[in-house]
Amino acid sequence: MAKDIRFPEGEPRYVPERDCLGFRAIADGTNVECLVTAEFLFSRFGSKEFTEKAMRQAFDDHRDEIQDIARSLLEYGWIDEEKRLFLTTRFTRLTVHFDQLLAGDPRVAAAHRMLTDVIGPSAGELVIEWRTPRENPPNPSILLSIKDPVIRREMATSFPPEAWDDPTTLRVRLAQVWSALLRARSHDLVLKSG
């Protein structure tokens, strides 16, 4: 998780081969190039057309908002091997909720980190909840649910105490939950496409 994120002053550079505008960020001392796509500027920030001039205009008008989005993605460490961050129409917007009992739990924090690594920067809008079951007698398992508010689907799983012993198994289980939601998205797209 990057903590110290800064955006040095300067004009963005146009990247014609990707149809993007690039601007610099420094995340915990690491130089990162943030690339915001023309599509994103067009659909979200009012760019009138797919020209460099229109893209620059939209960027200048919404610089703070774009940098806030970049900051939220950089905080999760979603940069690729070449130290680049792509801002696209499907940028990840997470709403995360931890039960009061789990808020300071280091195992849950580590698992959440693993989950965000799996989800990546292009997952769209998601609601993630970490809960403890309200059962009597008390159930020591921890529940995870991932919701997609757009398609209105939710995938959930529970982690019994022994599930936390092996990080590899835990990662695979987290990936399975996320994969199940992506599968649901695929089915939704198939239905929409007719």
Added chain:
Amino acid sequence: MAGGKTNTTRIEQLEDFTKNLVSRLDVHDETLKWITEGLKKGAEVTAEHGLKIVSFEQKFVVLVDFNKYVESVSAIQRDLVAFRKDLESLQKWKEDLKKEKDESSRRRWAFGPNAVGALISGFISLLVALLVVWLNKRP
């Protein structure tokens, strides 16, 4: 347009499909990577267990040898017990023999005074008889 959709709509849907499929492939790639790492760790652990099993087998061989030694020692202990019993029997026999020897010696010594007494008695009887004969022969 077939299906009432424009090419733009179709392209956008294809883009969504592609992005979604790429995301799914990414997840599977990552999962495969972790599973491979897990398998690698598992193989290392198995190799370590294999080495431990070999070590245990060697220790078992030593234990089996040790067990044989224990059995040998037990046999020697049993022999020692038997030997001790033999020794005790021998000791007892020796004591019995000594007792018999003492008894026979005692008996031998007990016979001596009787014989001497008998001889003295016989000698005195003889003297008395000779005295009687001599007294009778005196005029």
